[in-house]
Amino acid sequence: MDLDPIRNKVRTATFPLKPAGSGSATPDNFLFDAKRTEAGRQLPAYYLVYFLLVDLLDFKNLGQFEKVACSVPVDLRGQAFLIEHRKFGLGVFAPESAESESAAAEIVRLIQNAVKIAEPYFDWRAEQAVRASKLNVVNKATDLFARFTFFSDQYAAKRAEAEQRAHERIETRRENGYDVHFPAFGLRREAKWFALSAIESFFSWTEHVFILLAILAAPVVTGDAVAKLAVAKLGRQVQGRARRV
Structure with missing residues (x-):
């Protein structure tokens, strides 16, 4: 499957969201002091967000550490945010402020729209996993x-x-x-x-x-x-x- 057309549409849908880098404004101890935003609770399912950002759009995942399954730093108009899957679920994390909450709401909206556009990619990804043995069968x-x-x-x-x-x-x-x-x-x-x-x-x-x-x-x-x-x-x-x- 040619993913480039879908990838381009998703990038357009998520603009101006991009991977955080050296030009992103980050407070001291940002990785440890960032707080969960209320808006971030409305993100889609964690696996959709992970595959969207990390697998399809090549955002960097900082990996796992204590009580964090994955950590993806993102940039919205020069300000750094974290999208992390922590103990109590997926969320957008940022310094506590009204501005951060407003920006987090925009990040959530952009990702929600992108997830809808990326549905063909998710279907393809699932088909690839089904054809292989890359599945977890839950014992119920x-x-x-x-x-x-x-x-x-x-x-x-x-x-x-x-x-x-x-x-x-x-x-x-x-x-x-x-x-x-x-x-x-x-x-x-x-x-x-x-x-x-x-x-x-x-x-x-x-x-x-x-x-x-x-x-x-x-x-x-x-x-x-x-x-x-x-x-x-x-x-x-x-x-x-x-x-x-």
């Missing part, structure tokens, strides 16, 4: 199993309560008679809903585990293969829901 087996046990326990509790109240009859007096309510009916319906949710959760958990096992066992080594397994899993879930409907 514990959370998925916890969801299954929750629905399973709820089903058992509702069913037990329905059995206990099987012969219960509640009459509510009205002006011209009374209404009759059987609690077991509603409890059995709720138990059925929890049972269906438990079944779906069980298959979500086991299929996720099977994908992890396939990766560990080596037959699945590329993002394409993982994606095909995930798509197949989604298809089975949709078919299962259709049959139940």
Whole structure:
């Protein structure tokens, strides 16, 4: 893919933002004293900003240090700012002042616009990672199993309560008679809903585990293969829901 046309459009969209250099005004101890701006909290996802600035536009990343995953110094009209991913997320960092806050808001706006323009680049980048084995597969087996046990326990509790109240009859007096309510009916319906949710959760958990096992066992080594397994899993879930409907 020819990235130059996209790169040129992104550079135009981010003007006058540029990499900080020797001509950028920086206070003493700027790297350590810069404070998080409120405007900087509105930046896009950290990975989009990182790939946009560092990978596509060749901004310099100062690297990692204590509580900082990446640090990209930028210049806006001669003033230096830091775009950093710290403990509490990505942000724009600068000396505390009203002027810095206003400038940070402009930086955020420029980056937001550039991220939209760079979507074809992000799609291409993702495709390259998927075709190789440069992916991290998140292990969510514990959370998925916890969801299954929750629905399973709820089903058992509702069913037990329905059995206990099987012969219960509640009459509510009205002006011209009374209404009759059987609690077991509603409890059995709720138990059925929890049972269906438990079944779906069980298959979500086991299929996720099977994908992890396939990766560990080596037959699945590329993002394409993982994606095909995930798509197949989604298809089975949709078919299962259709049959139940």
